[in-house]
Every structure is written in C-alpha cells, then in structure tokens.
C-alpha cells in the first residue's frame with residue numbers, strides 16, 4: 421500500500437471492510453474528496469462507541485479530505501435495526517430535536533470547520549422530511565429488491581424475533597442519504613461501524629442504479645472495539661461512557677481510560693488518539709517492560725480527556741485522581757469532592773450537631789462505640805480530608821460541604837459519603 425492515510429488506518433486497525441480497497445486507494449490518492457458518516461440522535465449525547473468512525477473521519481480531514489457530518493433527524497424517527505436484537509421504542513419529535521442539538525455540539529468539538537476542507541454538518545430531515553410517500557416508493561423503493569434487503573444481516577437476523585415494516589425500511593432511508601450526498605455534495609465514501617455495512621451498501625446500490633456511467637462511490641466499515649477479557653467495551657461501573665460532562669464527568673471519563681488493561685491500551689491508543697505511530701510504539705515498549713508505571717494508560721487518559729473536555733477539565737480530573745490517591749482531600753473543592761466520591765457508599769443523616777463518636781457509629785463507619793473511640797484516638801478517622809482525633813469533637817455545620825454532604829474516611833481506603841437531609 422502506498423497511500424499514507426490508508427497505511428496509517430490499517431496500522432491502527434481501523435479498516436474492517438471496504439467495498440473496493442483498490443478503488444478507494446486510487447480515489448483518495450488522486451483526489452481530495454468529501455466523505456460522510458452519520459449518527460442518529462438516539463440520546464442527547466454520544467458515547468465513546470460513537471466516536472470511533474468520527475475520529476476516523478477526522479483522520480481523513482487531517483489528510484486534506486472534507487468530512488460531512490450527518491445527524492439523523494429523519495432516521496432517528498425510524499430507528500436503525502442494525503446490530504439490535506429488538507425493535508426500538510419510537511422517540512418523540514421534541515426528544516429528537518433536543519438530541520440533535522446535543523450531538524451537533526459534540527461533533528463540533530472533534531472537527532475543524534474553518535479550513536479549506538472544513539467539515540460540513542447536514543441533517544437528513546432536510547431532504548427526507550420533505551419527501552412524500554409516493555416519491556419515496558416510486559423514486560427509491562423501486563430501486564431495491566425485497567430479496568436483496570432480506571439478504572442483509574441487519575434484517576435477516578431479525579426476521580424470527582420480529583421486525584416492523586418501519587425498521588425494515590430504515591436501510592432505504594440511509595441509502596437515500598448517501599445518494600443525496602453523492603449528488604449534491606459529491607460525497608464519495610461513507611464510513612460507519614461494522615454494523616453499518618448493510619446500510620452503506622444499500623446506498624451504493626441506489627447510486628449505481630441511478631447513475632449511468634460506472635459510479636465511483638465506496639464504503640468503509642470500522643471494526644467493533646473489543647476488550648481482551650471478552651467483556652463489552654465502553655462501559656464503566658455506572659454504565660455507558662458518555663461525552664456529555666453532565667452524564668459522565670471528566671474525572672470519571674479520565675478514570676475510564678486510565679483503567680484500561682495492559683492488553684488493550686495500545687490498541688485503544690491507535691484507535692482513539694492522534695498520537696503518531698512512533699510515539700505509540702514507544703508506549704508499547706513501556707507497556708512491555710515497565711507496565712507498573714502505566715505510562716500508556718496515563719497518556720491515553722490525557723489525550724482523550726483533553727480531546728473531549730479540554731485542557732482545564734483534564735487538569736481538574738488529574739488533580740482529583742491525585743488527591744484520592746494520596747488521601748489529601750483538602751486540595752479539592754466541594755464540587756470536585758462530590759464528583760470524586762460519586763460511587764462510594766452513602767448514608768443519609770439529619771443535620772443536628774452530634775458528638776463524633778455517636779456520629780461515626782450512627783453512620784456505620786465504626787461498628788461500636790468502643791471501636792469508634794479507638795478509631796478517633798488512633799487518628800483513623802478524617803472528615804473531608806481532615807483528621808479528627810478528639811473524642812469530644814462535635815460534628816456540625818462547619819463539617820458540611822455545600823451544607824449538604826461530607827466525606828468521611830476510616831483507615832486508608834474506607835470512604836463514605838454522608839448526605840444530610
């Protein structure tokens with residue numbers, strides 16, 4: 421292979437299927453092209469699984485090609501059956517409008533919109549929303565055979581478990597999108613996750629049937645990101661890892677990457693970061709020779725948190741992580757503290773002032789009064805990062821952060837959040 425972009429993509433493990441590898445290589449070597457990837461507004465934020473094709477598109481942009489970012493205002497109304505074992509719940513128009521805004525904002529962060537090959541954002545409701553049913557059936561439905569559709573994995577695999585006519589037609593809508601972008605934006609390639617193969621090829625079929633000469637449009641899919649231990653990629657202890665800081669805080673986001681297993685970290689660096697090959701190869705050596713330093717994990721956490729949340733949020737995430745590691749909580753603000761301890765067990769207590777010994781028994785920190793007294797005198801108890809060694813200490817207003825909560829620790833690692841009612 422002589423095309424440096426494709427070589428890089430192959431090295432990163434980003435090429436799963438290509439409709440015509442030679443054709444694609446020739447096309448992007450000879451010309452700067454436009455190419456697209458779509459995201460349906462199924463939620464008001466994307467999660468990290470969504471960004472793999474988008475980051476790939478960004479790699480094309482860095483090589484001079486123009487990305488077209490499609491938000492599926494129309495397809496989101498239908499629901500893509502690809503890769504799903506069950507029919508989706510329909511969403512309301514209001515929900516979809518809200519989701520579209522959230523997703524657009526996140527796309528804007530990843531791409532450059534200013535340069536000569538600046539990204540372009542489109543919403544398929546622009547052309548699908550205006551189409552009437554006769555037009556749909558005559559101009560597009562006629563191009564595709566039922567038998568051809570039934571051959572698609574996304575459809576075939578759902579025939580027994582149930583597939584509505586609505587989701588059955590989804591692939592035609594995405595096909596119309598590709599055809600539309602080919603006609604109006606000279607869009608030559610569609611990129612998607614491996615589950616999008618069927619939808620991408622429907623588009624190519626439509627383009628082929630509506631254009632006389634041999635057409636020059638292609639599809640590329642990207643492999644599903646997997647984990648070496650066989651569990652599902654992209655989940656933290658609390659669920660999906662979202663890009664929206666309100667759903668997954670920058671600290672949690674940073675932690676997710678930092679906790680990557682040695683067996684996965686280099687693979688993720690290749691897929692998710694824009695670090696150069698030589699840099700990643702150095703990290704690979706580090707993972708092999710000095711894995712305890714976790715240099716690669718730290719770099720991955722930094723790259724990803726900076727990319728999605730910016731430098732300030734990254735620095736804050738690092739600060740929280742260090743404070744937790746050293747046990748020195750005094751450096752954290754109340755807000756950071758809340759974020760850092762989101763997952764520790766919590767108990768609810770009333771706001772009345774209480775003696776420390778009673779307080780830690782009642783909150784379940786120490787098992788008995790005798791134990792509690794011992795813990796306090798031994799210096800094993802701290803409130804919001806500050807040791808309390810006086811058994812006569814009265815826990816009160818001054819110990820409540822934001823008048824709402826408190827972090828109490830027994831020993832080195834036993835944290836509890838007290839929520840005041």
Ligand SMILES: N[C@@H](Cc1ccc(O)cc1)C(=O)O
Nearest residue numbers: 458459460492495500594597
């Ligand atoms: N079907 C894609 C999203 C998409 C929608 C419309 C398109 O034209 C392209 C892609 C998905 O679910 O991930």
